Amino acid sequence: MESDNFAFLLPFVMLAFGCTFMIVSRWRVQPARSWGCAFLLIFLAFSAPLIFSRLPFPQQAIISNALFLAGFYFYGEAVLRRFGTKRYPVLRVSFAVAVLAVVAHAIFVEHNLRAELLAGDLGCAGLLLFPLLLTLRKARHVLDKVLLLVVGLVVTETLVRASIYLTSVPAKGFGDFLASDYAFVMQVGAGVLGLVLALTALAGVGLDLILHYREAAEQDPLTGLLNRRGFERLVQNLDKDWHQSGAAIICDIDHFKFVNDTYGHATGDRVIAGVAELLRRHLPEGIAIARFGGEEFVILLPEHSLGEAGALANLLRLNLAARDWSGLGFHRQITASFGVAGVAPGDHSPHDAIARADKQLYAAKVNGRNTVMMEGISSVEEPALHIVPQPRKSGEGASK
Numbered sequence: 001m002e003s004d005n006f007a008f009l010l011p012f013v014m015l016a017f018g019c020t021f022m023i024v025s026r027w028r029v030q031p032a033r034s035w036g037c038a039f040l041l042i043f044l045a046f047s048a049p050l051i052f053s054r055l056p057f058p059q060q061a062i063i064s065n066a067l068f069l070a071g072f073y074f075y076g077e078a079v080l081r082r083f084g085t086k087r088y089p090v091l092r093v094s095f096a097v098a099v100l101a102v103v104a105h106a107i108f109v110e111h112n113l114r115a116e117l118l119a120g121d122l123g124c125a126g127l128l129l130f131p132l133l134l135t136l137r138k139a140r141h142v143l144d145k146v147l148l149l150v151v152g153l154v155v156t157e158t159l160v161r162a163s164i165y166l167t168s169v170p171a172k173g174f175g176d177f178l179a180s181d182y183a184f185v186m187q188v189g190a191g192v193l194g195l196v197l198a199l200t201a202l203a204g205v206g207l208d209l210i211l212h213y214r215e216a217a218e219q220d221p222l223t224g225l226l227n228r229r230g231f232e233r234l235v236q237n238l239d240k241d242w243h244q245s246g247a248a249i250i251c252d253i254d255h256f257k258f259v260n261d262t263y264g265h266a267t268g269d270r271v272i273a274g275v276a277e278l279l280r281r282h283l284p285e286g287i288a289i290a291r292f293g294g295e296e297f298v299i300l301l302p303e304h305s306l307g308e309a310g311a312l313a314n315l316l317r318l319n320l321a322a323r324d325w326s327g328l329g330f331h332r333q334i335t336a337s338f339g340v341a342g343v344a345p346g347d348h349s350p351h352d353a354i355a356r357a358d359k360q361l362y363a364a365k366v367n368g369r370n371t372v373m374m375e376g377i378s379s380v381e382e383p384a385l386h387i388v389p390q391p392r393k394s395g396e397g398a399s400k
Helices: 002-027 032-051 057-083 089-108 113-138 142-168 174-178 181-218 228-237 240-244 256-263 265-282 306-322 350-366
Strands: 246-253 288-291 296-302 336-342 372-374
Touching: 002 032, 002 181, 032 057, 032 181, 057 089, 057 113, 057 142, 057 181, 089 113, 113 142, 142 181, 181 228, 228 288, 228 296, 246 256, 246 265, 246 306, 246 350, 256 265, 265 288, 265 296, 265 306, 296 306, 296 350, 306 336, 306 372, 336 350, 350 372
Parallel strands: 336 372
Antiparallel strands: 246 296, 246 336, 288 296
């Protein structure tokens, strides 16, 4: 009676989780659809004796084995997708088909239940073990490590179950097997670990969903750079040592209002996206770049001197001025002005350096645009670095 109750409960649990993952997949969380397919296939596999009750036992067995193999294939697919690992679909599908062929031979030719169960269990374990080995070193969070631990337990349980079946499975036939203690233990073990796996996977998908929405809230949709909110969170998380060395650059596209008014906002958006792409391409990795709205960009450079930051700003200025924008439908040079400031001993946060860089940007606008203005520099020997010294009295009403 307990076996019957559990046999009824287990497919229902798999169905519930499968439907849950399918609903979550509508938010485009990467592995959710694969988890959903896996649990729905396992639900069908456990339900095969009921769904296909009119078929002879051999046909029920081959269908059930095929569904279990497909379910474990998608378990592995979900694990690989979560960690962004190469998935080798042809290899894994070929392995599953080969295992199913061995199972079919055991059922229809040898009429050997033990061989059928051994091949099926080892095949399912292999379909999950391969992704586990590929992702062992890629766990980023505690939850990722827990997920891989549970996957490892599922593989271990499957292998242990396969190793003890020789003395536990009755040889009389499939009907006797369904009523055996082995079948009940198999269902309980698979059910408990399946439930733990489902809960862990669901927690992982939930975490991915939260991170997805947080990234969306902290990312500028037009450029993919940080927005002001994301930038503020990054500043809060900066190491305190950053205040000892580093620099800030503010970049503002020159005459951008003219571009918008003359060529339209769609073209203006493409120009902004193009400038953002240029910044990403020419700045070192690990540099924080944010769009603060409109045509203004803020760049934080930890462990960079004022001179290094000025050289980078000039590199950006030259590359931007040399870019051909005719692909966007206009033959006009796009330039930008840059303000650069270094971290000072009395700074309390990067915002202090940013505020000084903003003053340098204003001075660059006043002094003709397409210019790099560095804090405290009145002259420079390097001719390649186009720097205009800040005047003692700034003009008013400089137009961006």
